[in-house]
Amino acid sequence: MAEQQKLPNHIAIILDGNGRWAKRRGMPRSYGHIVGTDVLEKMCNTIADMGVRYLTVYAFSTENWKRAEEEVRTLMNLFRKYLVRIEKSAHKRHMRVRIIGDKAGLPQDIQDRIAVLEDVTRAYDRMDFQIALNYGGRDEIARAVNSLVADARAGKLPEGPVTEEMIAERLDTGGIPDPDLMIRTGGEKRISNFLLWQLAYTEFYFTDVAWPDFDRAELDRAIDYYNHRDRRFGNAK
Numbered sequence: 001m002a003e004q005q006k007l008p009n010h011i012a013i014i015l016d017g018n019g020r021w022a023k024r025r026g027m028p029r030s031y032g033h034i035v036g037t038d039v040l041e042k043m044c045n046t047i048a049d050m051g052v053r054y055l056t057v058y059a060f061s062t063e064n065w066k067r068a069e070e071e072v073r074t075l076m077n078l079f080r081k082y083l084v085r086i087e088k089s090a091h092k093r094h095m096r097v098r099i100i101g102d103k104a105g106l107p108q109d110i111q112d113r114i115a116v117l118e119d120v121t122r123a124y125d126r127m128d129f130q131i132a133l134n135y136g137g138r139d140e141i142a143r144a145v146n147s148l149v150a151d152a153r154a155g156k157l158p159e160g161p162v163t164e165e166m167i168a169e170r171l172d173t174g175g176i177p178d179p180d181l182m183i184r185t186g187g188e189k190r191i192s193n194f195l196l197w198q199l200a201y202t203e204f205y206f207t208d209v210a211w212p213d214f215d216r217a218e219l220d221r222a223i224d225y226y227n228h229r230d231r232r233f234g235n236a237k
């Protein structure tokens with residue numbers, strides 16, 4: 001008898017393996033990102049339709065600027081198009097979309113598009129979708145600490161020690177519960193500076209499947225894995 005699967009409240013995904021997937025097919029790395037974008041669109045809809053409340057994906061790290069100019073340009077162009085394309089699905093699914101990461105370091109037109117997308121989806125509360133762009137976990141923590149220091153200098157902090165809550169609420173994910181399940185595709189077993197603070201108690205599912213090959217069956221395997229973990233810590237329900 002099929003047992004009832006418990007859905008993670010928040011799934012985080014490191015979208016890895018696009019480049020190698022393309023190379024294996026004799027194609028440029030950028031082709032992997034193009035197919036990866038289509039897969040992201042499809043999986044985001046699938047995950048929303050399953051009823052998962054929060055989804056966070058790692059699309060571009062603070063380190064990724066070091067990649068070849070052509071690859072960075074392709075990725076930025078994909079983000080430009082995706083941030084427009086996603087709006088229809090966000091309205092349909094009542095999905096709030098936010099970008100986490102250092103937005104100020106992105107091209108101005110992308111920042112403008114982000115502002116519009118975040119604004120028009122602000123009131124939606126069926127699902128929250130976070131896309132990490134120009135994101136680094138250490139950078140995020142440093143920015144949170146700087147915001148605390150600025151508040152302290154302005155005399156806006158309460159007396160007493162800085163608490164975990166005071167740090168958490170200043171992270172880009174402030175107000176969003178920590179992930180229950182983190183999936184990394186593409187075979188590497190690292191967290192690569194992704195959600196360093198937020199993944200403290202998260203279950204990790206690593207798969208060799210490259211992101212462009214990720215599908216519902218692999219997602220089900222990840223959720224099945226999550227269901228067989230003994231959730232003793234964190235926000236287990």
Ligand code: FPP
Nearest residue numbers: 015016017018019020033036037059078082
């Ligand atoms: C890692 O694969 C992936 C990235 C650096 C980019 C992730 C981006 C996408 C899936 C596409 C677009 C996303 C959005 C939000 C539109 P890799 O190239 O490092 O793969 P490799 O490890 O095989 O080299």
